Amino acid sequence: MSSKLASSLIHLTLFAAVCAIAAYWGVRILTPQPTAAPPPLAAPPPREPDPVLAARMFGQVQQAAARTVSNIQVAGLFAAGKDSSAVLVVDGKPPRVFVLGQEVTPGTRLVDVTGDHAVVESSGGRMELRAPPRPVAAGWRLLLEPGGSFVTDQVVLAAGAGCRALAPDLPERHRASWAGVLALPVRPTLSPPSTSPWWRHAVGRRIVQPRHWQRPGLERAAAGLAEERWIVDAGCAPRGEGLLLGQITLVRPGLDTGEPPEPVAMETRLRQGLAALDPPLAALPGPYRQVPVAFCTGGLPLVGPLPGAPGLWVFSGFGGAFAQVPVLAPLLADVIAGVADGSALAGLGVLPG
Ligand SMILES: Cc1cc2nc3c(=O)[nH]c(=O)nc-3n(C[C@H](O)[C@H](O)[C@H](O)COP(=O)(O)OP(=O)(O)OC[C@H]3O[C@@H](n4cnc5c(N)ncnc54)[C@H](O)[C@@H]3O)c2cc1C
Numbered sequence: 151m152s153s154k155l156a157s158s159l160i161h162l163t164l165f166a167a168v169c170a171i172a173a174y175w176g177v178r179i180l181t182p183q184p185t186a187a188p189p190p191l192a193a194p195p196p197r198e199p200d201p202v203l204a205a206r207m208f209g210q211v212q213q214a215a216a217r218t219v220s221n222i223q224v225a226g227l228f229a230a231g232k233d234s235s236a237v238l239v240v241d242g243k244p245p246r247v248f249v250l251g252q253e254v255t256p257g258t259r260l261v262d263v264t265g266d267h268a269v270v271e272s273s274g275g276r277m278e279l280r281a282p283p284r285p286v287a288a289g290w291r292l293l294l295e296p297g298g299s300f301v302t303d304q305v306v307l308a309a310g311a312g313c314r315a316l317a318p319d320l321p322e323r324h325r326a327s328w329a330g331v332l333a334l335p336v337r338p339t340l341s342p343p344s345t346s347p348w349w350r351h352a353v354g355r356r357i358v359q360p361r362h363w364q365r366p367g368l369e370r371a372a373a374g375l376a377e378e379r380w381i382v383d384a385g386c387a388p389r390g391e392g393l394l395l396g397q398i399t400l401v402r403p404g405l406d407t408g409e410p411p412e413p414v415a416m417e418t419r420l421r422q423g424l425a426a427l428d429p430p431l432a433a434l435p436g437p438y439r440q441v442p443v444a445f446c447t448g449g450l451p452l453v454g455p456l457p458g459a460p461g462l463w464v465f466s467g468f469g470g471a472f473a474q475v476p477v478l479a480p481l482l483a484d485v486i487a488g489v490a491d492g493s494a495l496a497g498l499g500v501l502p503g
Pocket of ligand 1: 310311312313316329396397442443444465466468469470471472
């Protein structure tokens with residue numbers, strides 16, 4: 151009985167194997183051959199080379215040069231021939247003023263500005279950037295000296311002593327003095343030899359300044375003056391190939407600078423003051439020059455918005471312009487552009503008042 155069962159199982163197994171082989175070859179033989187090979191899979195897109203990794207590959211460990219930023223938008227245009235400039239927003243950063251020829255991004259320069267567009271140039275060619283249209287009705291129209299006009303919604307008065315003529319309502323602490331110097335076109339030589347230390351400093355192109363300036367005291371007293379007063383702060387400074395000898399300051403009562411003071415009298419006073427420092431310097435031949443210069447009584451300049459005149463700002467009356475302007479000009483620009491809070495100016499105590 152058991153040998154009969156074993157024989158049946160063997161037959162069944164062999165039958166199943168025959169069926170499997172028949173099914174395999176049936177499928178192989180009956181399936182039609184493909185007419186064309188399937189299209190190859192698309193290759194993955196090439197990766198943008200990483201400049202930092204590429205630089206490191208060649209042994210550089212510092213940051214590789216940034217790629218040129220091409221996202222430049224125009225926020226404002228000032229078309230004035232070779233003095234043209236444009237306010238540009240580069241890669242979403244705060245707006246910045248660029249003058250003709252200035253590099254906007256690495257390898258890209260501002261090359262032209264017209265009334266409605268700016269042109270930048272790079273090795274890849276020129277690109278015209280159009281300014282967005284701006285409402286004219288709400289703006290300020292500036293009359294340009296060479297002719298023509300320019301409309302803008304933000305104006306900064308930075309005309310020194312000329313500010314009051316443009317904005318008569320400026321606070322009274324903004325005033326102007328007359329400043330005069332001897333402007334020698336060439337540097338004096340040491341012939342005849344002088345024993346004066348100040349002469350030697352002048353020839354050596356060093357700056358000589360008074361230990362105690364009198365000008366700030368005169369400016370502080372300006373509001374209470376009943377008649378004009380002048381002082382001399384004797385000193386010298388190289389200028390180009392020449393030499394400036396100065397300076398005389400004249401302050402008048404009131405807010406009007408008036409007519410220029412009589413130049414011969416001013417030069418005589420200046421030379422007398424210089425003679426107290428160094429007679430040979432005071433005798434040097436050179437033309438006398440004088441200009442009106444703005445100042446603020448109290449020392450703090452006017453930097454901020456003018457009340458009642460939306461879009462009109464003032465930037466004038468510096469006591470020490472060379473130190474103050476490089477700090478305050480970018481700050482005011484940021485406030486106007488809306489990227490800094492106006493309280494930044496109040497914090498410095500320079501708001502008009
Ligand atoms: C002899 C001398 C030495 C000085 N030495 C120093 C020093 O060592 N350190 C220091 O910090 N400061 C010094 N100063 C002061 C400094 O020069 C001034 O504070 C500074 O020049 C002020 O700059 P500003 O641009 O506000 O005005 P300004 O230099 O007076 O410039 C105003 C400009 O506006 C122009 N303007 C006027 N009206 C108009 C108008 N309606 N339209 C268009 N443009 C107009 C004027 O022509 C001028 O070019 C010195 C000044 C003098 C006179």
